[in-house]
Amino acid sequence: MKIITGSDLRTGDVIWWTGEGWSRHVNDAVEAGEHAEAIIARENAKQIVTDTQVIEATVTDEGVRPAHIKDRIRALGPTVRLDLSLKPADPAAGNWVI
């Protein structure tokens, strides 16, 4: 599947297109479909998101997983500071990145 990601202009946070808006949780990402470029153009024009791009991902039992390691690290946070990641309570959180 193809999903859309970007960064929150104000905070720099990694965000994912949910079909209705933006979420900080990759599991909320939805298939962008054939309108991805149009969505990006529309959202960029709102000046609330930056560095938008379409990336490859798959849906697993655990949720949406970006295809490339760089995007998986974006989704989780730094693997060396899991306390600062989206799953700070899970000591094995880094496993799904690698």
Added chain:
Amino acid sequence: MYQYDSYDQSMVDARVAEFRDQVERRLAGDITEDQFKPLRLKNGLYLQLHAYMLRVAVPYGTLNSRQMRMLGDIADKYDRGYGHFTTRQNIQYNWIKLQDAPDILADLASVEMHAIQTSGNCIRNTTSDQFAGAAADELVDPRPYAELLRQWSTFHPEFDYLPRKFKIAIIGSETDRAAMKLHDIGIQLVKNDAGEIGCKFYVGGGMGRTPMIAPVIGDFVPPLQMISYLEACLRVYNRYGRRDNKYKARIKILVHEIGADEYRRQVEEEFAHILTLGLEPPAEELERIKGFFEQPGFEAGASDDLDLSDPDFALWVDQNVHAHKQPGYAIVNISLKPVGGIPGDATADQIRLMADLALEYSFDELRVTHAQNIVLPHVRKADLYTIWQKLDAADLSAANLDLIGDIIACPGLDYCSLANARSIPVAQKISERFADLGRQRELGELKLKISGCINACGHHHAGHIGILGVDRKGVENYQLLLGGCEGADTSLGTITGPGFNEDGIVDAVEKATNVYLAQRDEGERFVDTYRRIGMAPFKEAIYAKETANG
């Protein structure tokens, strides 16, 4: 230390106000990202994997306690409680919000700091010897010259849009502690037989995807003509450096392609022209600057005696304390490389503690090193034990300077949008594999440097053992290099062969060290043994298992 005059301060304050306006317009949607990006980069604000990253300049790596404390406070107030000291003697914050950036810059300006020219194709923060003004082997204190460079290069209109970024290092000792020959320009302050000071110019070095060692271009430039000679070097580069291909745009490519002799001829021609214009800074200005770098008020007759009865303290002194030019004093190296830690990271509390120690015990001075450590340059030997105890209580007493545990590592794919592979986990695993300090000391000086991509921020080309992370079809892979070195005997590492996964590279490093231990001659460092016996024995050991398994 240098102190801003009203001109310096007003310039930095004006820049903060300008950037505040730019951020407000961006947040209001009045300017686009394409318009805004070059403006934020001019102020050191990048957009990285997880957030904005702010790179703060530490001019020639020198700080006072007030500045250091502010760096700690910024980490707490605007970031997530820590900062990352870099291989260019700067500090980076990884979790900055755009809306906070102007306030951070204002806080920095209040202690005479900024993030100007820490990005972009301009002259970056000049780096220098972290032992400047303190080292026993120093010929000339490079800091006044570095400050002159700072003033000359800041907002220099002619060199604000160079073909590519430009990095200068300056040293004043025989020992090169700043990797000078691996910079776009390295300047070594030297003395001739008559005792006169001169500048030896090395031009066209660098790491990145095309590593090169800088050749000597100017043998002995009078110090008051240093700026004019730099102007000439930059002007020739600005005129002929390639702007059509960013991978061939650094000055090293120009010097290499036209040859050092032709580049020197053009520089000399330009230099002769510039000298006719009378553009050199007046001698009085250099003297004024030198006044800020007078020797601190050392205590006469301070004792050289040390009580080394505490074995852990004795180890730390032996490894991390360096000779000072002043009897009774020493240079303290604070390693930011605890076992299994993240190289270069320090918490806000640790940063503030180091500031306090500098204020109380080191004439209010600290240095950031290109090896991602911190230095207290002027410490009474009588205070060493107290300092060590305070460092030890804050997990800052790793006694591993220049050992295999003192790893340089870039942020890598955990933070950096340019990276292809993670650097930090590899550094942590190697650090843990060699956690035993006795084992580290048995290996002796061994500089291990890791980069997460070809841009080489982790200086892997210059590591006795270097590691380069690459992306192999979406999977992290690590190449091993041997034989790199910085300093007087600068050399570039050679790739051993096929790469490894994360665990494999740790094993490969260990095998390389085993070869060294088995083959070294008396007094040889790892890199010396490598140079004597060559790659073959290392390669044989590193790939032996793979070969046997066919």
